[in-house]
Amino acid sequence: MNLAQRDQATIWHPYTQMKTAAAPIPIVRGEGALLVAEDGKTYVDAVASWWVNLHGHAHPYIAQKVTEQLQTLEHVIFAGFTHPAAVTFAERLLQILPEGQSRIFYSDNGSTAVEVALKMAIQYWNNLGTPRKKIIAFRDSYHGDTFGAMAVSARSAFTAPFWSYLFEVAFIDVPVPGREEESISQLRTLAEAGDIAAFIYEPLVLGTAGMVMYTPEVLDRLLEICQKHDILTIADEVMTGFGRTGRTFASDYMQGQPDIVCLSKGLTGGTMALGATSSSEKVYNAFLHDDKSKTLFHGHSYTANPVACAAGLASLDLLLQSQTQEGINRIATRHATFAASIKELPGVQEVRQQGTILAIEFEDGGTSYFSDLRDTLYSFGLDNGVLLRPLGNIIYIIPPYCITDAQLNLVYQAILGMQQLVTGQRHYPRPDLTMLHD
Secondary structure, eight states: OOHHHHHHHHOOOTTOOTTTOOOOOOEEEEEBTEEEETTSOEEEETTHHHHTOSSOBTOHHHHHHHHHHHTTOSOOOOSSOOOHHHHHHHHHHHHHSOTTEEEEEEESSHHHHHHHHHHHHHHHHHHTTOOOOEEEEETTOOOOSSHHHHHTSOOOTTTGGGGGGSOOEEEEOOOOTTOHHHHHHHHHHHHHHOOEEEEEEOSSEETTTTSEEOOHHHHHHHHHHHHHTTOEEEEEOTTTTTTTTSSSSGGGGOSSOOSEEEEOGGGGTTSSOOEEEEEEHHHHHTTOOSSGGGSOOOOOTTTTOHHHHHHHHHHHHHHTSHHHHHHHHHHHHHHHHHHHHHTTSTTEEEEEEETTEEEEEESSSOSOTTOHHHHHHHHHHHHTTEEOOOBTTEEEEOOOTTOOHHHHHHHHHHHHHHHHHHTTOSOOOOOOGGGGGO
């Protein structure tokens, strides 16, 4: 049996209807922005393997630092113990995180980083002796697949079997351009009613909602309302962190700053599973007490895994290099040029960009994950050597920062082919796969 057949005999994949899904593509190697399949075909990883990869696959510097750490300490229990990689990584994260963050709590993925944040926020009020029970979130948001993260995410087919188990959340509309005042009014009404523990939000870009974008100015107004009513604010930077929006964190665009920040995905450059939740000193101090019942009772077997922390430190070294920052700016500039060229084409409903994130929404179909158009576009991309993972009728690019101009051209050309496919034009230009090797 080949690798795909062995997979189908043993593995249950995420977000996959196993009865009808095509055989998975066996990837045996990665280099830079490329994935190499078992049959030798190459794919440009235009979605950074679910938004995690910052610097390219199998980066030698990260590999070197992980190897060094493995030869020193692979893991140690993090309750009552510590180690250099965890402490150094926390110190360096706090240097670049939004102003006011002072503590790092490690976990192991984005969903658990959100779970920790929600537990911090809810227990904060309990520890102060003034319990608050309600959480506010954006209506179309996505914060993860564990139960707390599902509760503060959009109610959808993904979460339908679990609705009766999820705690109640007050949802407000996303303040997209032209609808800012509605969202502000909704938040103000909820805040004035009281009993709000926290407001959790994806700053500037709602990823799974379809790369829905809104401005820093309106988010600042929402944060001002929360501050006025003493509502804790939680920035879910799992997707937007580490340069994706053009700045180190999306929160860097705002005047107001969150009380809690959730991190994962790019946290280790896409090398290891790791999550982190940072908090302000105000939040942290609410858990300091002689009464042990006021402890934050949360942890994971692999909390602050030394190898993952070493990968994170190496990724941070790379992120802060001028070469990487130039790559971020180059991608953002090229996205803007391509966006201007495609936005007026037939079948294109809207084009949205924030830093290295570019989204093209087609008029046909809908944003549903179950859209037939989504499957057609996905297959078209793979046929043309590009990994794009459409959100219904929305194509987005969120590439590793090392992606070359030639590889970006291949991605853009594939999207132009999709545009012609959507509008029924049969003779669309085929991408020149030799561009991969320029």
